[in-house]
Amino acid sequence: MRIGLLGTGPWAQMAHAPALEQHPEVDFVGVWGRRADAAKELAGRHGARAYDDIDALLAEVDAVAVALPPSVQAELAVRAARAGCHLLLDKPLATTVEQGRAVAGAAADAGVASVVFFTTRFLxxxxxxxxxxxxxxxxxxxxxxxxxxxxxxxxxxxxxxxxxxxxxxxxxxxxxxxxxxxxxxxxxxxxxxxxxxxxxxxxxxxxxxxxxxxxxxxxxxxxxxxxxxxxxxxxxxxxxxxxxAAPGVVPAFQRAADALITAVRTGRPHPCDAAFALRVTEILAEAEALLEG
CATH class of the missing domain: 3.30.360.10 (Dihydrodipicolinate Reductase; domain 2)
Incomplete structure (x- = not known):
């Protein structure tokens, strides 16, 4: 599976990039980030290409892994799904129910698979x-x-x-x-x-x-x-x-990539898909309203 990475921060450096580079069933195509210099540095470190144009990256991959703040992730996940890319997302899916529904809806409408990386579920x-x-x-x-x-x-x-x-x-x-x-x-x-x-x-x-x-x-x-x-x-x-559990975010993220590959091959949703992550978002939003009330 050809996968691109969106994001260049600490989590992308610690988990996403090394896991994608080392995964035997993944072609780590490239990196896009909000800072072009950071994308170039991270991509170079892992043998991938840095992209200035996110749409150019979406056009050349089967899936995207996202390591960005939730509000940015939600916006770009919708964009990636509409471009036909499968989604390997991070938690929380979003920090508003509206954004969460937009991601889950875009994935469903486009018929793309999704897996959200709740770390404990992949150890x-x-x-x-x-x-x-x-x-x-x-x-x-x-x-x-x-x-x-x-x-x-x-x-x-x-x-x-x-x-x-x-x-x-x-x-x-x-x-x-x-x-x-x-x-x-x-x-x-x-x-x-x-x-x-x-x-x-x-x-x-x-x-x-x-x-x-x-x-x-x-x-x-x-x-x-x-x-x-x-x-x-x-x-x-x-x-x-x-x-x-033994710590190890790289093996855990590789298992999440395995789950996405399996979901694509079989057509069966993974239990930690965008719909599940949306339900988590709804519960957290309900709790937040009580805390703020």
């Missing part, structure tokens, strides 16, 4: 655990904690991200938590409560249509010593916790 250990718990069923409640220290004075490459500073943990790590809870506990009936915590921390309570409830604690401003991820389920089968 083998956690993917297997999610599948097993969804099959087991009978869950009563769950608690998810996604605590990052991006804004706690460390040297995170994402600390200067304008959209993260504006939207906070709800939109940055909230999608990760929902990507685990939704396939296990089922659809969310409503966001029952949302309360702010320290700095950008958010606490959510969700009601699921099958009767289960879940709580989420999300932050990008936790102390470095307290940062980490934990998900605990309690139900008919007792208690189980999300296993610790």
């Amino acid at each position: 083998p250990e956690t993917e297997e655990w999610i599948t097993e718990q969804a099959a087991a069923g009978g869950w009563f409640t769950a608690h998810a904690q996604w605590l990052g220290s991006v804004f706690s004075g460390g040297d995170s490459p994402f600390a200067n991200s304008p959209w993260r500073r504006e939207k906070g943990a709800l939109w940055d790590v909230g999608p990760h938590a929902l990507s685990v809870l939704l396939p296990v506990l089922g659809e969310v009936r409503r966001v029952a409560a949302a309360a702010p915590g320290p700095r950008d921390t958010a606490h959510l309570v969700l009601e699921h249509t099958d009767g289960a409830s879940s709580t989420l604690t999300l932050s990008l401003t936790a102390p470095a010593e307290a940062a980490g991820t934990a998900v605990e389920l309690r139900g008919e089968h007792g208690v189980t916790r999300l296993p610790t």
